[in-house]
Amino acid sequence: MNFDLKWSASEKKVARAAFDKALEVALGKTLAEFKKKASDAATFSEMWEIEDYLQQQRRKIDQLFDYRYSQLIVVFGTLIQEGYLDESQLSGLSDDKREEIRHFLAWHARA
Amino acid sequence: MNFDLKWSASEKKVARAAFDKALEVALGKTLAEFKKKASDAATFSEMWEIEDYLQQQRRKIDQLFDYRYSQLIVVFGTLIQEGYLDESQLSGLSDDKREEIRHFLAWHARA
Numbered sequence: 001m002n003f004d005l006k007w008s009a010s011e012k013k014v015a016r017a018a019f020d021k022a023l024e025v026a027l028g029k030t031l032a033e034f035k036k037k038a039s040d041a042a043t044f045s046e047m048w049e050i051e052d053y054l055q056q057q058r059r060k061i062d063q064l065f066d067y068r069y070s071q072l073i074v075v076f077g078t079l080i081q082e083g084y085l086d087e088s089q090l091s092g093l094s095d096d097k098r099e100e101i102r103h104f105l106a107w108h109a110r111a
Numbered sequence: 112m113n114f115d116l117k118w119s120a121s122e123k124k125v126a127r128a129a130f131d132k133a134l135e136v137a138l139g140k141t142l143a144e145f146k147k148k149a150s151d152a153a154t155f156s157e158m159w160e161i162e163d164y165l166q167q168q169r170r171k172i173d174q175l176f177d178y179r180y181s182q183l184i185v186v187f188g189t190l191i192q193e194g195y196l197d198e199s200q201l202s203g204l205s206d207d208k209r210e211e212i213r214h215f216l217a218w219h220a221r222a
Contacts (some may be wrong), residue, residue, distance in 0.1 A: 027155045034158055038149030044138045049171065054162035072148055 005097055009068050014092030015072055022085040023065050029084075030057045073097065077104030118180050118206055125203030126183055133196040134176050140195075141168045184208065188215030 007015065034057075037050050064082075066075055079085035080101070090098060118126065144169075148161050175193075177186055190196035191212070201209060 028169070031152070031155060031158050034161075035149060035152065038146060038161075041146065044142060047142050047165065050145075050149075051162060051165035051169065054158065054165070058159065058162065 005069070005073070005094075005100070007072075008094075011093050011097070012069075014090065015069075015076075016067075018085060018089040019067055019072075019077065019079075020063070021089065022079045023061070025084045026061055026065070026079075026082070030061070073100045074104060077101050077108070080105060081108060116180070116184070118148070118183075118203075119205075120188075122204050122208070125201065126180075126187075127178075129187065129196060129200040130176070130178055130190075132200065133190045134172070137172055137176070137190075137193070137196045141165075141172070184211045185215060188212050188219070192218060192219060 003020055034050065035041060035052060037046075037053065041047050041050060064075065064078060076090060087098075087101070090101065145161065145165060148157075148164065152158050156218060175186065175189060187196060187201060191198055198209075198212070201212065
């Protein structure tokens with residue numbers, strides 16, 4: 001994978017907006033899932049399982065949302081894969097970048 | 112404080128029952144508080160605050176509920192202080208132990 005892609009000013013704007021939107025989606029899904037789990041919880045062990053769930057989600061989101069241009073292709077690929085981002089939100093990016101993302105997705109679909 | 116108190120078999124039974132009951136109360140209060148907080152939570156930061164709350168409660172309960180006979184006087188004193196235990200639940204303990212617990216409470220009430 002080519003990590004030396006150049007990002008134009010307009011691409012950076014598109015990337016930032018897509019990134020922020022995906023973060024909102026990821027957090028929103030986590031919040032909804034958390035509230036459902038908490039509402040269903042009836043035992044002490046279920047309560048501690050929710051603590052573990054929140055810890056894992058916090059770590060996962062922290063690791064996934066890495067806004068470095070050298071990482072963004074993999075990050076966007078993963079966000080699409082996780083359902084946090086739609087490919088159409090990246091339509092302002094150059095063809096080579098979108099192609100790299102598609103390669104990433106195709107590679108992971110085979111894995 | 113005298114940590115060399117002897118615990119008879121019947122006192123151990125009373126202590127264990129009071130300890131287990133207090134743990135149930137502490138966990139029950141935490142569960143109720145957790146469910147209320149989770150139900151009220153509307154933002155991502157409130158969700159992470161609840162993770163922190165659960166982490167603190169888990170640590171606090173783990174540290175507090177230390178069933179070693181050398182620690183039980185302080186543990187019972189603290190449990191009474193925290194509202195997890197009523198002194199009457201310790202009525203099967205010897206007078207010297209109940210006196211030690213009262214000393215602990217009096218000392219902490221002054222602090």
